[in-house]
Amino acid sequence: MSWGFLRDLLSEVNKYSTEIGRIWIAIVFIFRLLVYIVAAENVWKYEHNEFECNTKQPGCENVCFDHFFPVSQTRLWALQLIIVSTPSLLVVFYVAFRETREKRHNQKLYKSPREIDGELLCTYLVSLILKTGFEIVFLVLFYKLYNGFKVPHLVKCDRSPCPNAVDCYISKPTEKMIFLYFLVATSGLCFVLSLSELSYLIFRYSIKCYVKKYIEKQQSSKSDCHKLTVEQQVPNQTPSLAQKLIASI
Template sequence: MDWKFLQGLLSGVNKYSTAFGRIWLSVVFVFRVMVFVVAAERVWSDDQGHFDCNTRQPGCTNICYDHFFPISHIRLWALQLIFVTCPSFMVVLHVAYREERERKYQAKHGESSRLYDNPGQKHGGLWWTYLISLFIKTTFEVMFLYMLHYIYDSFRLPRKVQCDTSPCPNLVDCYISRPTEKTIFTYFMVGASVVCVVLNICEIFYLVAFRMVNLKHRGSVHTSSRKIHSSTMDCGGCKPSLAS
């Protein structure tokens, strides 16, 4: 898979992200994509070829491997990275939609007229799009972590597994290639995923808190302007007092 293409697409998301979003993007590419491409793929490249069972019964090794590894860690992580990064494109598409509306508005009303102060500013519908994308990313992260733990019953890979699935003649012992190394990489990828979940949650709280502060500030400004306007109207008929 060409991860550079994905990196090029997500680079446009960076300029619309908050500080937490930029840290999240750095964690994804440095500690997940780069580790995945440089090391993890090579570690799991021989997982099926070196899955050895103490039997020569035709088909037994393949059946046992499929039983204990219904989906490879490396393929599950590839799906996870795709599903986790895709919601960020919602923000890019929404900004592109705003820029297109801005272009049509200026073409109709003149170059000096503006529909948005800044098409990339997170307010209104774009704020909701950004917030929803964070919830979707967090949901996918948690879902894939649960799937990994559910499928393999643990994040730790055993050295030996036992299988009695047909066509195996009896209970046979099967041995996983480099289980310690694979366990270390599994914990590393799980840890990076947990960090991304924490960053997403922090960004959600940041966006909500920032929005509440802005709404409170606008409400206080609006109330102050109403009081000033009311005082001006009440004193409209007042006469200036003569100096004594």
Template sequence: MDWKTFQSLLSGVNKYSTAFGRIWLSIVFVFRVMVYVVAAERVWGDEQKDFDCNTKQPGCANVCYDYFFPISHIRLWALQLIFVTCPSFMVVMHVAYRDERERKYRIKHGEESKLYNNTGKKHGGLWWTYLISLFVKTAIEVSFLYILHFIYDSFYLPRLVKCEVSPCPNLVDCYIGHPTEKKVFTYFMVGASALCIVLNICEIIYLISKRVARCANKLKHRHRRSASPPTVAENRNGYDDNDHNNLKMEMTKLALPKDRPPSFMSSCKPPYRPARPTLRGEMMASAPNLSSEVLDN
């Protein structure tokens, strides 16, 4: 296995992870991958060669070793590391899918247009992908710990095992090479795996609680807006409600004509006509010295 390529692939996950995810990635690299490559492979490299039995019966040592070690620790841990890191690539592939959609959208609508504010931000489908990857990683870790516990009886490695499997002639004593050293590395790898499970659970709780808090804040904000409407109108111009109403009234006044048409009552009223002077008034106006008695006669 090319561990450098494996490490370079996993380093891309660090950009899209939370704080718990970064700690998990550091533990996987330092306490699991590095320990596996540097020390664990060498400790288990000669396990079958150092498995000695007190008999020279051909095939007895091989059959007894296969009976007590059906799956080697080192190969089981290699499978565990591969399977447990594969769900993290789901997030990287989802981000790559978003980047491709963003590129096609900009080609179609222009360079200034955006389909996502940030392709690596955990919102929408990417949030679900990240959460599902955490559940899958936790399930894989628990499954491999159960397999190791079921096969090797609580992760314990005895120094002496007794075998009576055919073709062994009778009950044969077999000795495991470097049992204490193998036991220490077994407990160390199991502890690192348990720590990764705890970090995955903490990250799941963190993501769900953060999402619930965001939804609760949105609902609370909507409830406040519906219960007590704001005094300032939320429009793009930024005017108050009173200013907006005053501006509307002024525009209505400007829209009306200055000379309004007459009403119905004023149109039905007859026009004003001055009264004509009588004959008496004309005579008094022409001869003011005449008395009223003469005018009456």
């Protein structure tokens, strides 16, 4: 499988991310994508061929393997990486839309293209919510499908067409469990980072909106005071001018 597209996507999103977002991208690229490609994929490469049961009953081994591993863990990790990274496409598509719009109007419509604000902020927040949700969904899915985050040495299977309860052995269980813990830990870390970035952006722009409204309120009150002062000064000046006219007459 070629991961070049995912790498280019993460590199493009990195331009419009916060510091927390850049840490998330670094963890996804180094500790999840590269570890998966270089090491984890090879550990599970022959998982079906190396799954052995102490029976020669035709079909028993295949049925037991399908029961304990309904979905290949490596394929599920690959799907997780793709799904979790996909919401970042929203940011890329929106930025491309803004650039196309500026070219069409032949003028600069946005003050700072890389500043997360306005519509870009809403798009970015939606992508963070989706990423956080997908991380939770896949962690729960892993736990439910494999009855926890452990790889047992021995599993007992009594499904048809097995003649009775047979013992089945999983190859390299310790090595697989180490990688499983590592990938689950990095997934949990990415979830925390996405949640932190979401909270940070909401807090930051809530404070920004509050300060903006406060300044506008202060300016409005100063303007009202200025008008009131002018209105008070005008009536005071009018009698003095009238008196001068009467005196001149």
